[in-house]
Amino acid sequence: MAGSGSDDDAFVFPVRTHFHAMARRPGGIPREQAIEAAESHLHELHHEFKEWLDQELAEIAKILPQSADEVTSDDPWVEAAHARCQAVRDTAATMGFYLVTFAANNLCEAFDTIRSGIEYPLDAIDRDFKTLLLARQEADSADRTRLQELIRRMENPSAALPPAARRTPSK
């Protein structure tokens, strides 16, 4: 590898690996075609994904404690639950299960709060987990439009209320 030093301490040199040589060969699959094929392939894996998701949710249910007032970062189960929720969130998003992603992300944020040292009520975690279970059920039946509507409502719950019930900020 030919190189040129930019100063006495750092040496800067070009790198062309086997990957670069191979990936730039003529041929290959056009970008749009490759992405479409991948998305279509992921769609075929939806059934397997739901099975995996059910296993993960069962594991999370086992990890969460049955009773406690407050959860703190010292609780040993927090890290394990956080890791599983992250895996659910990340995988569901890649697979296109947006409501599951949204619900799992709420739990991840709750665990992030706990990990940062703030006490958190177990009730709130329990509620978020139940939301995740509901989101899982919706994944079986809801069509995409219905899911998007549900996500919109969860992100902005007041929008679902009749106008008279919405609280307006006092001046």
Add this chain to the structure above:
Amino acid sequence: MTRENLNLHGINFLVADANAYFCMISQSILRSFGATKIYEARNAMDVRRALVEQRIDFLLCDSMLPPSGGLELTRTIRWSANSEYRTIPILILTSDTRLNTIAMARDSGANMVVAKPVSVSGLYNRIAWVAFHPRSFVDSPTYFGPDRRFKIEGFPTGVGRRKGDKEFSVGEEDGPALAQDDIDSLLNLARKA
């Protein structure tokens, strides 16, 4: 602007993630992109074994890879002075998108950091970026890895650019280049800010 295709046929990928299901999804995506040889690793020991037993061309590694994390593994690979893998393209996947973590991933010597959840198009664009925009490597007492002085201004060959994105050009050098120590101290200051 021409759009070059990635040709991943025959390239040896190694996907390192403790989550077996995520590895399987990554495999599916890579195969749809045209990759034919994909290996999996669940931890750093598996990665080391694969690097010895196979000729790996590209490493996709989760930042939380057991036991010490993907960043530590990346650092180890980059600092193995006699290893043929010292300059292997490494793409770090991370669920932790805090600025500090991204900065640490970059400083470990990763070619690219990708935030999870990974989208299909996002993964394609990152691999294309590494393939078509290879960066020089910097070898200094404090860092070994791709030159960190770069900025993504749209993806290679126009892919991923938005309508409003402006063309960019790199100006002529008009002064002495910063020494690696200076870059390190600037990065440290930015990190502390």
